[in-house]
Amino acid sequence: MRFFYHFGNYLMLLQRVFKKPESGSLFRESFVRSCWDIGLGSAGIVAIVSLFTGMVTTVQTAYQLVASFIPKTTIGAIVSDSSILELAPTIMTLVLAGKIGSNIASEIGTMKVSEQIDALEVMGVNSASFLVLPKICAAIIMIPILVIFAEILCLVGGMIVGDITGILTTDEFIQGARSTFMPFTFYFSMIKAFTYSFFIASVASYQGYIITGGAREVGEASTKAVVYCCMIILLSDYILAQLLL
Amino acid sequence: MIVLKDIRKTFGDQEVLKGISATFMPGKVNMIIGASGSGKSVLMKTMVGLIVPTSGEVLLDGQNFYQLEEEDKKEIREKIGMLFQGAALFSSMTVEENVILPLKMFSNRSKSEMLDRVNLVLERVGLTGNNKKFPSEISGGMQKRVGIARAIVLNPAYLFCDEPNSGLDPLTSIKIDALIQEITQEYNITTVVNTHDMNSVMEIGDYILFAHKGEKSWEGNKTDILLSDNPILNQFVFATQFLQEFRTNRAKKL
Secondary structure: OOOOHHHHHHHHHHHHOOOOOOOHHHHHHHHHHHHHHHHHHHHHHHHHHHEEEEEEEHHHHHHHEEEEEEEEOOHHHHHHHHHHHHHHHHHHHHHHHHHHHHHHHHHHHHHHOOOOHHHHHHHHHHHHHHHEEEEHHHHHHHHHHHHHHHHHHHHHHHHHHHHOOOOHHHHHHHHHHHOOOHHHHHHHHHHHHHHHHHHHHHHHHHHHOOOOOOOHHHHHHHHHHHHHHHHHHHHHHHHHHHHHO | OOEEEEEEEOOOOOOEEEEEEEEOOOOOOOEOOOOOOOEEEEEHHHHHHOOOOOOOEEEEEOOEEEHHHHHHHHHOOEEEEEOOOOOOOOOOOOHHHHHHHHHHHOOOOHHHHHHHHHHHHHHHHHOOOOOOOOOHHHHHHHHHHHHHHHHOOOOEEEEEEOOOOOOHHHHHHHHHHHHHHHHHHOOOEEHHHEEHHHOOOOOOOOEEEEEOOOOEEEEEEEOHHHHHHHHHHHHHHOOOOHHHHHHHHHHOOO
């Protein structure tokens, strides 16, 4: 029953979110600030995680492919496909759910407990549209860009570590990656990124919105936001794979 | 003018407001007093549209707020200014950005006209020159003043103040009270103040509504309160020996 209660409330919040903003200029200001926070604010962690993910994937793939008749280019193919298909869009958005999700939930939650959202409502401002819509729009634009960035760095990380450790040369890596590359793999990763980014921003905003209480509840909402975002990402990862692959 | 007719509000099994009726006049500081849990905050939130009453009518200049269409409600909301207990300033915005926000939302003025208006209201609340400061860089009293400036920037017809003096020292409280009273009279606003502060009540209360356990237990003005024989009101208002002596002395003079 609690699930249906929250699901219904979540849909009602979305209904309020997707209404025309009262002020175009304030929406643009808030949207640009959110793009900055979500995009540039997360670029560092995305770079580190994706570089190391690519490096580790190359080393582990090489460790498992011990047979001498398997060409080394296969390592490049496996690292490339797994990076584009799963590691960059899913693992990276799980990391982003932790960073961006908790950030959004605690920001909106703090505004709720300090009556800032009430202040907007009393002014006649649709607080859901004013606060949440710019964040959803920014997430939908910036997270896929971060995923593309992560895909590139995963490949670069894998390629560098392969060359340095002598597992395979850069040419072999690129040859392997190109041999199995299908454009749909990339499109599929973008579909995933758009889907997850919407859920990260909207679910985290909902968790912040429903807070009643004080600092403790803000912390709890932040944790819940991350947990629910991760669960939804994993569930939708399976559903999308089942439907589209 | 605000008229409340038989306002009731129930949360689950608990009836928090049990049929409160009252009339708040323009140009007057109308005060709602009562102990914690008496329902005064819920009553104020029903007046500003944050809590929908279970039954009853909230009439703002004759219009029943809860029977209006969404667009009409929005028009009424633009006439409402509210000062929150913690000021509720947007922490990521400067003083100027906080005050200009309602203008950006609801007026078609040019940027320079908006800034002129912001500077005027900041001057009115005694905060000239603080435009670029963030809420975290100013004192609690100044934050309340910014809250008042934001509340009056659109020339509201109704001003609601929730515990305007909470957390403030007595001197600052007096200044905030004086400011609320001046603004109310200057702009002929219907002001409703929710407070525990008996000093405020005795200084600026033109009309006082005493709420007790969700009911209107007493109403009158600051002169009547000294002569009231309502035992619950007297227990609340004159809780200390000092205030009891004050009451006796003032009553003798009257």
